[in-house]
Amino acid sequence: MQIKPxxxxxxxEKNHPLAAKMSRSIAQWRPELxxxxxxxxxxDLTLGLDRLSIGQAAEAGAKTFILGLANSxxxxxxxxxxxxxxxxxxxxxVLSGMHQRLVDIPEIRIMAEKQGRILHDIRHHQGVxxxxxxxxxxxxxxxxxxxxxxxxxxxxxxxxxxxxxxxGFDVDFRATGQCGLLIAGSGVCIDAVVxxxxxxxxxxxxxxxxxxxxxxxxxxxxxxxxxxxxxxAGLLHGAQPDYLILCHQVGRKTIKDxxxxxxxxLKECLEANLNIARLxxxxxxxxxxxxxxxxxxxxxxxxxxxxxxxxxxxxxFDPMLTGVSTLVDII
Amino acid sequence: MQIKPxxxxxxxEKNHPLAAKMSRSIAQWRPELxxxxxxxxxxDLTLGLDRLSIGQAAEAGAKTFILGLANSxxxxxxxxxxxxxxxxxxxxxVLSGMHQRLVDIPEIRIMAEKQGRILHDIRHHQGVxxxxxxxxxxxxxxxxxxxxxxxxxxxxxxxxxxxxxxxGFDVDFRATGQCGLLIAGSGVCIDAVVxxxxxxxxxxxxxxxxxxxxxxxxxxxxxxxxxxxxxxAGLLHGAQPDYLILCHQVGRKTIKDxxxxxxxxLKECLEANLNIARLxxxxxxxxxxxxxxxxxxxxxxxxxxxxxxxxxxxxxFDPMLTGVSTLVDII
Numbered sequence: 118m119q120i121k122p123x124x125x126x127x128x129x130e131k132n133h134p135l136a137a138k139m140s141r142s143i144a145q146w147r148p149e150l151x152x153x154x155x156x157x158x159x160x161d162l163t164l165g166l167d168r169l170s171i172g173q174a175a176e177a178g179a180k181t182f183i184l185g186l187a188n189s190x191x192x193x194x195x196x197x198x199x200x201x202x203x204x205x206x207x208x209x210x211v212l213s214g215m216h217q218r219l220v221d222i223p224e225i226r227i228m229a230e231k232q233g234r235i236l237h238d239i240r241h242h243q244g245v246x247x248x249x250x251x252x253x254x255x256x257x258x259x260x261x262x263x264x265x266x267x268x269x270x271x272x273x274x275x276x277x278x279x280x281x282x283x284x285g286f287d288v289d290f291r292a293t294g295q296c297g298l299l300i301a302g303s304g305v306c307i308d309a310v311v312x313x314x315x316x317x318x319x320x321x322x323x324x325x326x327x328x329x330x331x332x333x334x335x336x337x338x339x340x341x342x343x344x345x346x347x348x349x350a351g352l353l354h355g356a357q358p359d360y361l362i363l364c365h366q367v368g369r370k371t372i373k374d375x376x377x378x379x380x381x382x383l384k385e386c387l388e389a390n391l392n393i394a395r396l397x398x399x400x401x402x403x404x405x406x407x408x409x410x411x412x413x414x415x416x417x418x419x420x421x422x423x424x425x426x427x428x429x430x431x432x433x434f435d436p437m438l439t440g441v442s443t444l445v446d447i448i
Numbered sequence: 449m450q451i452k453p454x455x456x457x458x459x460x461e462k463n464h465p466l467a468a469k470m471s472r473s474i475a476q477w478r479p480e481l482x483x484x485x486x487x488x489x490x491x492d493l494t495l496g497l498d499r500l501s502i503g504q505a506a507e508a509g510a511k512t513f514i515l516g517l518a519n520s521x522x523x524x525x526x527x528x529x530x531x532x533x534x535x536x537x538x539x540x541x542v543l544s545g546m547h548q549r550l551v552d553i554p555e556i557r558i559m560a561e562k563q564g565r566i567l568h569d570i571r572h573h574q575g576v577x578x579x580x581x582x583x584x585x586x587x588x589x590x591x592x593x594x595x596x597x598x599x600x601x602x603x604x605x606x607x608x609x610x611x612x613x614x615x616g617f618d619v620d621f622r623a624t625g626q627c628g629l630l631i632a633g634s635g636v637c638i639d640a641v642v643x644x645x646x647x648x649x650x651x652x653x654x655x656x657x658x659x660x661x662x663x664x665x666x667x668x669x670x671x672x673x674x675x676x677x678x679x680x681a682g683l684l685h686g687a688q689p690d691y692l693i694l695c696h697q698v699g700r701k702t703i704k705d706x707x708x709x710x711x712x713x714l715k716e717c718l719e720a721n722l723n724i725a726r727l728x729x730x731x732x733x734x735x736x737x738x739x740x741x742x743x744x745x746x747x748x749x750x751x752x753x754x755x756x757x758x759x760x761x762x763x764x765f766d767p768m769l770t771g772v773s774t775l776v777d778i779i
Contacts (some may be wrong), residue, residue, distance in 0.1 A: 170664040190579060191644065216642060248521060251674030251706055278629075311547060313522065315643050315678040340681075343582035343728050347646040347682020354674045375582055378727075389723070393681075397674050 120237060120302070121180035123152035125169060126206070129186045130157035130196055137162060138267065139214050140185025142296040148321060152179045152405075157196065167241055171200065175207040181204040181237075183299070184213040191216025191240070191309075205234045212237035214295030216309055240295050240309040242318070249316025249355050251397050256326030259404060261357035262390045264380050266345065266373045268366040269409040269436065271297050276436035277362075278333050280445045288331040291322050293352065297335045307337055308348050316350060319355025334358065340389045341381045342372050350393055357397045360404035362444075363375055363387050366442040367421060368412045383425065405432040405444045450543060451568060451633070451736050452511035456500060456576035460517045461488035461527055468493060469598065470545050471516030473627040477606055483510045488527065492752040502531065506538040512568075513656070515544040515602040522547025522571070522640075532556055536563045543568035545626030547640055559625050570629050571640040573649070580647025580686050582728050587657030590735060591689035592667040593721045597676065599697040599706045600767065601629050601667040607767035608693075609664050622630045624683065628666045638668055639679045646679060650686025662779075665689065672712045673718045675704050681724055688728045691735035693775075694718050698752060699743045714756065736775045737764040 126140035144151050144164040152168035156162055169177065182204035184197065193201075193215050201211055201219070207227045213219050219236040220226050229236050259277070261270040271294060278290040290297070292304025305318045323332040338345035354412045365383060372378035381389075387403055394401040406425055410418035418438055426433035432444045450460070456472040460695035475482050475495040487493055500508065513535035515528065524532075524546050530690055532550070536559045544550050550567040551557050560567050590608070594602040602625065609621040621628070623635025636649045654663040665687045669676035695716060703709035718734055725732040737756055741749035749769055757764035763775045 180565065216644065249675040251709060309642055310644025311640055312643045312646050312679045312682070313639040313676060316675055340724075341727060343685045344580040344647055345644060345682075346685055346724075346727070347678040347680075348643045348683035349678075350671075351643070351676075353678055378582060392720070392723075393671075393677075396672060396677070 119235075120299070121210060122150040123179055124150055124181050124183045125152055125171065125174040125179040125209065126154045126164065126166065126183045127197070127200060128154055128156045128160065128162050128164070130160050136188065137164070138187045139299060140164060140183060141182065142271065143157045143185065143299050145150050146238050146300045150154060152177060155200070171198060171203045171207050171209070175209060179209055182209040182211045184211065184215065187214070193217045193219070193222065198222070199227065201229050204234045205229050208232065208234070210235040212239060212299070214240050214299070214306070216240055239298050240306045242305045242310060246305070246310060246314040246321060247317045248313060249351075251316075251354065253398075254320070254323070254325045254357060255328060256330040256332060258323055258332045258334060258356055259360045260334045260353065260356040261362045261364050261407070262349070262353070263336055263339050263364040264383070264386045265339045265342055265353035265366070265369060268369070269364045269407055273362055273364050273407040273436050273441070274333045274335045275300065275446065276441045280441050281331065281448070284445060286448070287327065287329055288333060291321070291332050291334045293319065293335045293337050307352055308345065312347065315351025318397065318433060319352055320357075336364070339372075339386070340393065341374065341378070341386060343378060353390060353394045354397045358394055358401055359398065360402055361387070362392065362405045362407055363390070363391055363403060364407045364409070366409040366411075367418070377436045383413055383429070403429065403431055405434065408433060408435050410435045410438055451543060453481040454510055455481055455512050455514045456483055456502065456505040456510040456535070456540065457484055457485045457495065457497065457514045457516050458528070458531060459491065459493050459495070460488045461491050461538070467517055467519065468495070469518045470627045470630060471495060471514060473602065474514065474516065474630050477631045483508060486531070495597045502534045502538050502540070506540060510540055513540045513542045515542065515546065518545070524550070524553065525549045529553070529556065533559050536560055536565050539563065539565070541566040541568065541720055543570060543630070545571050545630070547571055562608070571626050571637045571751045573636045573641060577636070577641060577645040577652060578648045579644060580651050581680075582647075582685065583764040584729075585651070585654070585688060586659060587661040587663060589663045589665060589687055589689045590691045590693060591665045591684065591687040592693045592695050592738070593680070594667055594670050594695040595714070595717045596670045596673055596697070596700060599700070600695045600738055604693055604695050604767050604772070605664045605666045606631065607772045608636065608775065611772050612662065612779065615776060617662060617779070618660055619664060622663050622665045624650065624653070624666045624668050637675065638683055646682025647686035650683055652686075654687060667695070670703075670717070671724065672709070672717060674706065674709060683726070684721065685728045689725055689732055691734045692718075692721055692725065692730065693731055693738055694721070694734060695738045695740070697740040697742075698749070708721065714760070734760065734762055736762050739764060739766050741766045743767055
C-alpha cells in the first residue's frame, strides 16, 4: 500500500462529531501528513487545518484526497462523487475507508483510469486470509475492548503505543479499522473481512513474536452493540489477549444509533469480554480501564477516574486528560 | 437465483465424511433433484446415487454440476478445475458453495462465457445488506445452535420444518449456509457476508411476520469454535430467537479440525448462547435439545436422550433416530 502524502481531508456535508472520525484521527496522530481540509458548502465542521478547495490543495502539492468519513452502512454517498471526480481530475489519488468500493463505482473507476490515479479502498484487504486456528502464539498481547463503538479504543491503543515506545518498550500498534490503518500504514479492517475470517485476520496481524514484544491490538465495536458484536467476539478470539483494556465514554447512555439499547455497566461489560476471551486464552485479565471524559468538567473527571480505579483495582485514566503513564508505570 | 435441476453431484477426491456435506444434504432433502454422483478416481465415497461420468450425466439430461464440497478455507482445489471445465463444455451450469468464487478463476469464467453457461457462487449474496438494527420483529423465531460445527443444526431445522408443515403450521426454514440455501432455494450464507453485516443479514432473511408464523433459522458454527464464533454471535443477535434448540453430537470430544479445543458441555454451551441471545431478546429460552447419536447403539442412544431430557426439562431427540414429533407435540 503506497499512500502518497500530503493529504486533503474531506469532511463531508454533515457537521456530525462522529462522521469525520477518520479525518479527525489522521489529523490528530499524523498531522505532518495533512495539508488541508474541505467540507461541502454549509458544513462548518473543522479540524483546524487550512480550508482548501481541491484546486488550491492540488496547487499546494496535495497527493491524496482522503474520504475520511464514516457511516454505519459504509456506502459512498452520491453527494461525494463530484468531489471525488474533481480530485482525480486535479491529479490526486483517492483513499476511502467505506465498505462500498471506489472501484465499483463506474464513473470513478473510469476517471481514475483516464487520469492514471490510484484508488485506495483501504477497508478491503488484498490477499489471502486463513481461518483462525486458536493456536497459542508467543509474545504479549493487549486488546482494547469497549462498552460501545467510538468510545476511545483506537485512541487508547495509540496513546499506549506512543508512551511505551518513548520508554523503550518493543511494541506495535495493530490496526483493525480504517482510521488505525491509515495512521499505521498497515493492518486489516476487521469489520470488512468475510465473516468466517474475523479471528483468522486478527491472528495474521499479530503473529508470533519475541517473548518481550507487546502487540497493542485495536478493538472494534462492542459485545453489547447488536449490529456489530459478532466482529467483537471474533476479534477477542483471534487477538488471544493476555490483557484487556476496557474503554468507556462516561455519560453515554445508549448504544450509538440504537437508542433502544442501553450502554452496559463496566462490570457487566468486563465479565462478558473475559468470558469470551477465555476460550483462546484462559489466563486473560483486565489490565486497565480507559474512560473518555470529554463531556465532564475536569474535577468531576478526575473524581470518577479515581473511583473506578479503586472499584476495579487496576489503573484508570482518560488518555486525553491524564495520559496513560499510570498504566505504563506498572507495565 | 435460477438453479436448473437435475443435478450431477461432485463428491471430490477425498473420502471424508464431512467433505461432501453439501452434496449429502441435497441428496437427502431433495433427492428428486439429484440425477447422479461423481468422484475423482480412487474415491469410493457414495451417496447411493447412480455413478455417472460428466458425459453420461449430460446425456441423461443433467443441467447443473454441483461442486458439493466443503473445506474450512473455502478454496477451490486445482484438482477440481478439469471437472468444472468439462462440465461447462458438456453444457452444464456449475454451482459452488465455496468462499472462492468460480467467476474469479479466469479459465472457468472464460469457459462459461464461451459456452453460455451460468456460474452460481451461492456463498456470495447478490444485493445490498444493511447493518443489524436490533428492532423487535413480529412472528416467532427458533434458532438451532450447537456445541460445534457439523453437529446437526441444519438437519434439525429442516426436520422440524417438515414435521410442522405436515401438521399445518405456518413455518419457514431460513437458510444461513450453502447446503441449506441449495435445499431451500433462498437465504444468505452468513459466514460469507462482510463481518459488519452478520446480524443485518439474519434480520433480512427472517423479517416481520404474522404472530403465528414460525421462522426456523439454521444456526452456524459454535460460540466455542475459536475460528468461527464471531459468526455464531452475530447470528444469535440478528435472529432474535424466542427459542433455541441446542444441537450436539454425542461422543465428539474436540472441536472440528482443532484437536486442542474441547467440545463444551451442554450446560456451559446453553448458558453462553442464552447470555448472548438475551441482548436482542431478553425472553429467549431453551426449547429442546437435539442429539446426533450416530456413533451410538440404538439402546444407548435412547437412554442418553431420556437422561438429557430429564436433566434440562425440555424435549430431547435425535432427528434421524427418533424424529422430532415429541417437540412438535408441545409446540
